Amino acid sequence: MAGRNGRTVHDLRRENRAALLQQLYFDGPLSRYELGPATGLSSGSVSNVMAELVAEGLVEEAGSVESDGGRPRTLLRIAPDSGLLIGVDVGENLVRVELFDLVLTELARAERPLTPRDGYAVDVVVDHIRDGIAEVLAAAGADPGRLLGAGVGVPGIVARDPEHGAVVHGQTIGWRAVPLERMLRERSQLPDTVPYFIDNGAKTLGQAEMWFGAGRGAASAVVVLFGSGVGACVVTEEGAQGRAVEWGHLTVRVRGRRCRCGALGCLEAYAGAQALVERWREAGGEPSGDEEGALTELLDAAYGDRAAPHERARAAAVLDETAEYLGAGLSDLVNLFQPERILIGGWAGLRLGPRFLDAVRRHVGAYALDYPVGRVGVAMGRLGPDAVTVGAATLPLAAFFARGGRRAEPARAQELAGWRRALVARRN
Template sequence: MAGRSGRTVRDLRRANRGAVLQRLYFDGPLSRFELGPVTGLSSGSVSNVVADLIGDGLVEEAGSVDSDGGRPRTLLRVTPDSGHMIGVDVGETRVRVELFDLTLTELARAERPLEQQRYEVDVIVDHIHAGITEVLAAAGLAPERLLGVGIGVPGIVEHTPDRGAVVHGQTIGWDAIELESLLRNGSPLPDGVPCFIDNGARTLGQAEMWFGAGRGARNALVVLFGSGVGACLVTPEAEHGRAVEWGHLTVRVRGRRCRCGALGCLEAYAGAESLLARWREEGGRVPRGVDEETALTAMLAAAYPSGTVAADPVALAVLEETAEYLGAGLSDLINLFQPERILVGGWAGLQLGARFLPAVRNHALSYALRHPAENVTIELGSLGPDAVTVGAAILPLADFFARGGRRPDPDPESPPPAWRRALRERTPH
């Protein structure tokens, strides 16, 4: 039965379960008495929901605390092994796959380096399949127990009703790649385990906002600085974040050719790939036969040597110019969105770290309008190199909360998606 708002009793129960689960997840352990004020539910509703969640194995008792003159209050927490998620980061130098329990404690991980074959779709799909199989085997976990798999990828992700997630990754040569369909073909997972695919900057933003330096901010930008650059905008209207193709704002008319094909993009000056290319073009001794992370480490060591060794003036000049381009790019975000926080993450951002950030911050504030510049802080993200993977795992976790802690039920009346029909057609009869 639906009420005047159109919400059914089932919708209400799902919302109440989700509210209790999320408060225990982020603020627990909590007592039933404490859950009432933070969820807005009556004591009777809290008791009913908690009993339901305990019966489903999602919540467990976690000791007790003394109350004011009454009986001790039992504390409740989310049961860690009541659900599991996999997060996948399709990065610039490797594909990283991690298995987590419901509290996002890492249980197993697998990594596959990306070398000459870099972004060939079949290679990426094989790496993801192999990584999923490996982490499940390492933890001894049946795939049916997964709440889902979240995957962070470069590019624009389009969610379609018939083809699933389609990736438009112009900088990596992906033109409308039906990644969800490809992943389902030969997948080690049963059909009932959902797959969530989104932009890597957005998954980074999810992680920092839920568990990192973005907690408590209502309006923030989380910047991914790797081979290229991207950003995730979080506002009250887009609380789960919106990917922004920040790296392809034009910062110099008729400038350097970006890997997207356009001229003068920020990414052509500020991404690690272009940074190393500019060092090489200016005569810098870029190590050969190593990945970008190792090469960037060498560049930093050349620009900021220890002891009495003289700094490489070319490496230093390129890094200083890059700091100004990044700062100018951040000033555009400050003027456009007026965030209260900007967090810099990604493997290159973290590697450049505290040594690089003050110069970036100074340039950003000098190029931005005075009022929004006075009201923003610019800091490094706090979750380290695994932030994209953690954020990818949050995608199925957020869906689980939205369902009130229930796994998705198949709808027999709905037509199967195109990827499932295609698989059936390929299967010999």
């Protein structure tokens, strides 16, 4: 029966379970006595719901603490082995797959390189994900039926299609309307009860930093993924889950350098690691090896003691210009969204950040409006190179919490609306 606001008893029960699970997850172990004030639920509701969760194996006892004059209070925590999660990072140079328990302790990992010959060929990436999932499950001796979901972070824009699920539009990697969810469902051989959650890699990085890293406690933030290209996740007070924005394709110079996306003057054409190495080469540098190795060489040339003075000056000038482009680009995010924090992550950001973070801060201050820039802090992310994978695993975890700790229903094909069926029939 639904109340006046449309919420049923079932909805209320689900919300209470979700509130208690999330409180224990982020702040546990806690006693039943502490859970009431923390969630705003009555002691009766806490007792009833916690009895359910303990019986289901989602929550377990974790010792006790003394109380004021009474019996010791039993502490409760999330049971780590009550579910499994998979996180996948489709990165620039490899596909990383990790298996986690419910509290995101890594149980196994697999990495599959993306060679220049393979590039981002869709079939290669799908097979890497499929094989990586099979490998981590086998390594941990895990039952696929215990999986709560598989999260996948990818480059590009992710749209939802009623027929194909998540569809990836990755213009910079040559992916045009790739039905990635359908392809994974067809090839990975996971049970139908295991859902896929596919989103932009910047979104998964942002969610990881907001849950466990440098963004925790902030009401709003922008988390930057700085790799071969650049992207960002914007978390506002109104949209706590965050959303990916194609920040790297903001135009910073009219009729400027050509970007990987095909347009002229994108930020990514100046500030992404790929463009950074290319600009160093154009300035007379001699990078060798792959992109990550070349970036290391650039840093050594600028800050090491082996390069000749003219080589050091040349490399330092390229990095200084990059810091200004990044600062100017970040100032646009400051002016648009007025975040509390800006966090820099991604493999290139982690490598470059400690060297030129102060310069980036100065340029943000020079280009942004006084009021919003006076309220923002610019810092490095804390979760390291695995942040995208961890963030991908939080996608099924967040959905699990939203369902009140219930497993997802088996995936079923969604029936097309009448007008869409007629259109498909006409095309055929």
